[in-house]
Amino acid sequence: MSNAYSFVILTFNESIHLPRLLESIEKLNAPIYILDSGSTDDTLEIARRCNATIGHNKFENHPHQWEYALNHFDIQTPWTIGLDADQYLSPELFSLLVQFKNEGIPADVDGVYFNRKNYFKGKWIRHGGYFPKYMLKMFRTGKGISSLKEKMDHRFEVTGKTSIWKKGYLIEENLKENNIAFWIDKHNRYSDLVARDEYERTAQPLYVGELLVRSDPDRRIASQKKVWRKLPLVVRPFIYFTYRYFVQLGFLDGYRGFIFHFLHAFWFRLLVDIKIQELRSAQVLQQQPK
Numbered sequence: 001m002s003n004a005y006s007f008v009i010l011t012f013n014e015s016i017h018l019p020r021l022l023e024s025i026e027k028l029n030a031p032i033y034i035l036d037s038g039s040t041d042d043t044l045e046i047a048r049r050c051n052a053t054i055g056h057n058k059f060e061n062h063p064h065q066w067e068y069a070l071n072h073f074d075i076q077t078p079w080t081i082g083l084d085a086d087q088y089l090s091p092e093l094f095s096l097l098v099q100f101k102n103e104g105i106p107a108d109v110d111g112v113y114f115n116r117k118n119y120f121k122g123k124w125i126r127h128g129g130y131f132p133k134y135m136l137k138m139f140r141t142g143k144g145i146s147s148l149k150e151k152m153d154h155r156f157e158v159t160g161k162t163s164i165w166k167k168g169y170l171i172e173e174n175l176k177e178n179n180i181a182f183w184i185d186k187h188n189r190y191s192d193l194v195a196r197d198e199y200e201r202t203a204q205p206l207y208v209g210e211l212l213v214r215s216d217p218d219r220r221i222a223s224q225k226k227v228w229r230k231l232p233l234v235v236r237p238f239i240y241f242t243y244r245y246f247v248q249l250g251f252l253d254g255y256r257g258f259i260f261h262f263l264h265a266f267w268f269r270l271l272v273d274i275k276i277q278e279l280r281s282a283q284v285l286q287q288q289p290k
Helices: 018-028 043-049 062-072 091-099 180-200 208-212 217-230 235-247 250-287
Strands: 005-011 032-036 053-056 079-084 087-089 109-120 134-140 161-173
Touching: 005 018, 005 062, 018 043, 018 087, 018 091, 032 043, 032 062, 043 053, 062 079, 079 087, 087 091, 091 161, 109 250, 134 161, 134 217, 180 250, 235 250
Parallel strands: 005 032, 005 079, 032 053, 109 161
Antiparallel strands: 079 134, 087 161, 109 134
16 A cells, blocks of 8 residues: 555545546545545445445535545545546556655645646647646645635645746546537536625736746646636627637537637636626625615
8 A cells, every 4th residue: 555645535426436546546545535525426435345444525616625534534644636637547657656655745835736638528628728738636635725715716835935846747528528418517617706706806916927836836826817807798708718718729629629719718607607797796786775
């Protein structure tokens, strides 16, 4: 059993995904912790067969679910790797983890970014700003926290320095999203969280210089979100889709890439903006004298 790291996995009805993920990490012989939020399929039976430590918590949103997972499990290894059930290791990332030794990491490095490859309907979304995509997924146990700054978008944070594994490819492919009705229903629910989050968020100062910071991918994304919130509603989805599809070469991802970029960059963002407008209108009505 690996004494360097443990895996923590979130699940909810993931019988279609969990075997694929577990197979990709099986030969690492690392401890596995699974936090489930009420699965009714074979997810928990699959987890038991791999001798995972299982926890249960009612789902509120991803940031809070990860916060509970990191605080609930008694992880004894120096490092923790947090994965979603629809992710799995590439051979390149597997090799890096086989070679990983706690003693080989500088003491001031608290986190490691993996390079995500995102698939949609079996197609690798390589363009449109989707690759490379660095995600902080590995951190020193006790040093990594789940950011609660947003209601939907999730990320881990550490206070120390980070390292980037550019060839540490983490594959993400939600097979349920091959059914477009599932994708639309899921993102309709997500748009409620994003709209509410942006509506409630107070104005934040924008430091343009932060956009040039490349050593910390999450800091750059946070700065870009500040710019996004200052753009006019309804107009910004047109700007975003045009930038992603043409400037960032999303059109090179082909037909399935067009579906993905259009739905994600335009349809979803337009839906969020419409819901923000509805929230603002409701507030105006509440403030009017009766």
